[in-house]
Amino acid sequence: MWAFGRASGFASMLLLSASVLLGILTRSGRPLVQLPRVSVSLLHRNVSLMAVVFLIFHVGALLLDSYAQLHVTDVFVPFLGSYRPFWQGLGTVALDLLAAVVVTGLLRHRIGQRTFKLVHWLSYAMWPVAIAHSVGNGTDGTSAPVVAAVVVVSVAVVAAVAWRLSAGFLETARLRQLHGQWRRP
Template identity: 60%
Template sequence: MNEALWALGRGTGVVALLLLTVSVVLGIVTRSGRPLLGLPRFSVTLVHRNSSLLASVFLVIHIVSLFFDSYAQLRVVDFFVPFLGAAKPFWLGLGTLALDLMLAIIVTSLLRRWIGRRVFRVVHWFTYALWPVALAHSIGNGSDGTSVWFLALALASVVLVAVAVAWRVSANFIEFGNARKGETR
């Protein structure tokens, strides 16, 4: 049973990271104001929201399966207070930090109507910290973190996010396009 929990925890962690990468890229694309591959902006927003939701589900499965895996030796406090873990406390702490950031983003997303757009956006900017912290956690703490296939996957993820960020800050960024050209609205 421990091997099954370990495999489940390992696999769901990788899938959660991939879905989080997709979510980050699509979030950046959505804010660019431009369609992606001819898809309307609302479609990209919908896929962004759904990939975020799926990433959260896979993260919960990742955490629960590793909690019950005797090899991982996780305690409830390890999920909420960073850097207290028994094994690899730094790398586990990064995962805890990523979880804490994700929880803040989820809560503000659910409360968006009541907390206002400005607070929502400020907290949503934490995604730019969440994603690299989660990536570092998976490389440092994951059992496949230093394998060639996973490092290639991690590198591809970094390239995708970097391209999306470069695209967003380009001069063609619609939301601030006029401001960058020195025009007034």
């Protein structure tokens, strides 16, 4: 279970990173290579779902593993764990933030677009907290492959967030047309 918990945590980290990247691209309203915008949105949703599934595998495996000594309260209440409580607590905080994003995503049509978007911004807080948990709490967190993966996804996400916050990021085709940045082939 220990190895499965580590591997599923690593997979979840990679998938969450891809989800953040795809979410930013989805919000831009631009296509991805040959994928139309609607397909980018569906890809974002499916990658996000896979990230959540692997996160459930990660937490479930560590709950069942005798070495990890993870307790149910550790999953919901941060910084109480017996093993590296700060780093484990960051994982709990990331899980709680992700749960809020997932729940509002599922209730999107009932809570309204404005509330959904407001809560969805928590993804920008959740991602670095989850990355810090991966590096600080993971037994492989300082291994060359994990460090390399963290560097690659960090550069990609930081660049995408910088683009998202830039003046060149226009969210609708109408705004891009008005600013002369949208050209159809």
